[in-house]
Amino acid sequence: MHQTWKVLQPTPAPRPVSPPTTTHSLQAIRHLTLNPTSVTSLVKATTRSYQSEDVRGFDHWTQATFQPLNAVLGGANFTQGSYQMLQNRCRAASQLKAFKLQKCHRVAMATHAQKREGDISDAFASLSGLTPEPLEPRFATLKSELIAGKENVIQESFVRLLEALREEIATVKILKSKAIPEIDFKDIKDASTKFSSEYKRRGAAIIRNVIPPVEAMEMKEELREYIAANPQTKAFPSDNPQVYELYWSPAQIRARSHPYLLAAQRFLLSHWHSQDPQALVSTAHPTIYADRLRIRTPGDNIFALGPHVDGGGPERWEPEGYGNAKVYESIWQGRWEDHDPWEISSRLAVKSDLYRGVGACSMFRAAQGWLSLSTTKAHEGTLLVNPMLKHATAYYLLRPFFSAKKGPMSPKTDAFDESFLSPDNWVLDCPQTSWLQGALPGKGQELSDMLHPHLELNSTMVHIPEVRPGDYVAWHCDQIHAVDQKHEGTTDSSVLYIPACPLTAHNAEFLARQRQAFLEGLPCPDFGGGIGETNHVGRPGIEEIEKASQGRDAGMVAFGLQEFDSSAVGLSDTQRELFDRANKILDFYD
Numbered sequence: 001m002h003q004t005w006k007v008l009q010p011t012p013a014p015r016p017v018s019p020p021t022t023t024h025s026l027q028a029i030r031h032l033t034l035n036p037t038s039v040t041s042l043v044k045a046t047t048r049s050y051q052s053e054d055v056r057g058f059d060h061w062t063q064a065t066f067q068p069l070n071a072v073l074g075g076a077n078f079t080q081g082s083y084q085m086l087q088n089r090c091r092a093a094s095q096l097k098a099f100k101l102q103k104c105h106r107v108a109m110a111t112h113a114q115k116r117e118g119d120i121s122d123a124f125a126s127l128s129g130l131t132p133e134p135l136e137p138r139f140a141t142l143k144s145e146l147i148a149g150k151e152n153v154i155q156e157s158f159v160r161l162l163e164a165l166r167e168e169i170a171t172v173k174i175l176k177s178k179a180i181p182e183i184d185f186k187d188i189k190d191a192s193t194k195f196s197s198e199y200k201r202r203g204a205a206i207i208r209n210v211i212p213p214v215e216a217m218e219m220k221e222e223l224r225e226y227i228a229a230n231p232q233t234k235a236f237p238s239d240n241p242q243v244y245e246l247y248w249s250p251a252q253i254r255a256r257s258h259p260y261l262l263a264a265q266r267f268l269l270s271h272w273h274s275q276d277p278q279a280l281v282s283t284a285h286p287t288i289y290a291d292r293l294r295i296r297t298p299g300d301n302i303f304a305l306g307p308h309v310d311g312g313g314p315e316r317w318e319p320e321g322y323g324n325a326k327v328y329e330s331i332w333q334g335r336w337e338d339h340d341p342w343e344i345s346s347r348l349a350v351k352s353d354l355y356r357g358v359g360a361c362s363m364f365r366a367a368q369g370w371l372s373l374s375t376t377k378a379h380e381g382t383l384l385v386n387p388m389l390k391h392a393t394a395y396y397l398l399r400p401f402f403s404a405k406k407g408p409m410s411p412k413t414d415a416f417d418e419s420f421l422s423p424d425n426w427v428l429d430c431p432q433t434s435w436l437q438g439a440l441p442g443k444g445q446e447l448s449d450m451l452h453p454h455l456e457l458n459s460t461m462v463h464i465p466e467v468r469p470g471d472y473v474a475w476h477c478d479q480i481h482a483v484d485q486k487h488e489g490t491t492d493s494s495v496l497y498i499p500a501c502p503l504t505a506h507n508a509e510f511l512a513r514q515r516q517a518f519l520e521g522l523p524c525p526d527f528g529g530g531i532g533e534t535n536h537v538g539r540p541g542i543e544e545i546e547k548a549s550q551g552r553d554a555g556m557v558a559f560g561l562q563e564f565d566s567s568a569v570g571l572s573d574t575q576r577e578l579f580d581r582a583n584k585i586l587d588f589y590d
Helices: 023-029 036-047 058-072 081-088 105-111 138-147 151-179 185-190 191-201 213-229 251-258 259-269 319-323 389-401 505-520 542-549 554-558 573-585
Strands: 006-008 097-099 183-184 203-206 281-287 295-296 367-370 383-385 403-405 427-429 473-478 482-484 493-497 502-505
Touching: 006 319, 036 191, 151 389, 151 427, 185 203, 185 259, 185 427, 191 203, 191 389, 191 502, 213 251, 213 295, 251 493, 259 281, 259 367, 259 473, 259 554, 281 554, 281 573, 295 403, 367 389, 383 473, 502 505, 502 542, 502 573, 505 573, 542 554
Parallel strands: 183 203
Antiparallel strands: 203 473, 281 502, 295 493, 367 473, 367 493, 383 482, 403 427
8 A cells, every 4th residue: 555645643633522632633743844934834735635523622733733743843943922923824624634744854955945036037148147157267278178088089079060960950951840650648658769869859849638638728717816926926027928937836836747747757757767777767767847837928938948958058068967877978088979868877976956046957958848828920929949859969068169260251140151051160278268158057058159150059949730729848957948039929828848757766856845845835946045935826636636646646656745656567676666765755765
């Protein structure tokens, strides 16, 4: 029988009332992150949906537990006023339900303090008003060390890359949006080899009809109601919101835990493979990551996020970031052709958020993605991707090591002359500079024609095909992507950002932190801090996740609210070991 993260809480005693024992209440409170605010937030989050039938007896519970609780909490300053607040929150409940949190959360939360407050503009230099610039001198040393003794093979590799890019660009210019493969949700159990090969080559795909369109439209209406009921919600830009700092709205909870969406993610994750059979990762078991949402309105040109790559900035070149994991080792060895973007074991040791940037992701998102809540075509506020996954990744990694001998004839034009782009015009810097074109600490990697001329971004950033409510769009974690500079349509372009994340030990650690944020209504730990949705009207609780799972365990398990079943049939020994480790991290057992 699966263990669910519920603990007994005292329930109002029947008439006549007698004070209950404190055993269960002490057991529950002992595992809380201990301060009055977190207790009242937890109670608010988990009792909101209940209506009172008989609340007599709660006073007896309060009085019976007040003194023992302070002893258990090691002198925590819980005043009678704090308990009065807690009592008021719970007085409307006929039955209290809560989750105990990790025993180590007091330490964990001290180690992983909230990030400063912010919004999506803090994650990108272009939205923050910053301009590209050279980094501190240590990055010149870092770059030199990356290629030391391999300068000639790196130069030769770059020349081969530029030649291969010409061929790929010519193909993309012909295919345009048709380069992005599509599949209907009903067909994912028997996907064609053509779809799978194109997805792995292009990096992005659309799965049609994952959520029934009517249900997706209901989610959008729920969003509107939630936002209207909570006008204090932070958003970007503040005077004309397009991207909302919401993580726990009913629609988001419902979508992330939906069995169809989890099945679509499982299918996408199945395209990854591991060179190490003992690597503790399971692509068959998606985990939930709480990201934001977008409701982009016609005419908007402020949320004009150009070509960029998430998952870190300078971290891709740093030994403490992607270096120790050797994700891009073949590229640094002068063999970019051997780079395998879909090898997963090397990703497990990556640290993609060395600078604790607001919105910088620390969880391993193998595929980024969103669920469409609108019908949206090109130029209507939708997504663009660069469908040259391997070539483009190798290029933006190697580009900082090279400079042009001669500048372009017309630097302000959209198309550079052939003499400027010619491989003969580009040489390895000696000594290396501290430039990492488009990468700044704590920000996402951004790209432009001026900084990355050989990618011909004006031609190779292609719109995804038209999407409709219920379609799921996904793209590789290394993939360059962007949004329309202006929404030229007549209706909203609305999406829920929902990436596909495999189960790993590191991701389980993040789930434990995210679980507490959910219980308290705080922002997802990767994003801007503050009170978040603590006081939001209509914020869902545990029951809503159970309901969204539609009687299946996957949604609760993926959220870290129910244990992974290590006794399930068909698991490998590695998966069983990973399940046991994840369950310990999530404190289902010691």
